[in-house]
Amino acid sequence: MDSHHPDIPTLLKDAGLRVTPQREAILTFLMEYDGHATVDEIYKAIHPTFPSMSMSTVYNTVKHFAQVGLVKEITFGDNASRFDINVKPHHHLVCRKCGALIDFYMDKLPSFSLPPEANGFAIEDYHVEVKGICPSCQRASAV
Ligand SMILES: [Zn+2]
Ligand SMILES: [Zn+2]
Structure with a gap:
């Protein structure tokens, strides 16, 4: 592309x-x-x-x-x-301070994290949201 x-x-x-x-x-x-x-x-x-x-x-x-x-x-x-605008399946790192959203990709859903309830469930879509503090906010608060 x-x-x-x-x-x-x-x-x-x-x-x-x-x-x-x-x-x-x-x-x-x-x-x-x-x-x-x-x-x-x-x-x-x-x-x-x-x-x-x-x-x-x-x-x-x-x-x-x-x-x-x-x-x-x-x-x-x-x-x-x-x-x-990124319509490819992807996930986000979310900064709690500045609200920055950083895209990341995973090839497949890590199956180890799925509960037994997921057995037999036909998964169509999923979105992983990882919250934290981005590097620049960490630097800013370190001063
Ligand atoms: Zn931030
Ligand atoms: Zn995105």
């Missing part, structure tokens, strides 16, 4: 969505944003270009993206949903 981001209109069309400038802008922002954006962050980024686009329209648009598999919606506890 090359690192350039794919053609946005093609991505939208392939996902069965009509191409609109707003959708293109949101998807482009998510592609270029390094991480996991909240609706608030997307709204702030899009607002200067599309001042008439409301927060709820932004929300509905990314929700729609998630339904068609263009992004993955993730929620951590009570926090606002974040939209992850």
Whole structure:
């Protein structure tokens, strides 16, 4: 896979969505944003270009993206949903201080951690959330 981001209109069309400038802008922002954006962050980024686009329209648009598999919606506890452009199965390290989310991958679910109740359960999806303090927050609090 090359690192350039794919053609946005093609991505939208392939996902069965009509191409609109707003959708293109949101998807482009998510592609270029390094991480996991909240609706608030997307709204702030899009607002200067599309001042008439409301927060709820932004929300509905990314929700729609998630339904068609263009992004993955993730929620951590009570926090606002974040939209992850990385739709490959992956997991997150979560910093309790700054909220940084770091992606990591596991080839398969470690079976040793599954309880006996999991026998016969057809697992479709799982998400591992590892909480802690990231290195930069540790450095900051050491001063
Ligand atoms: Zn941190
Ligand atoms: Zn992620």
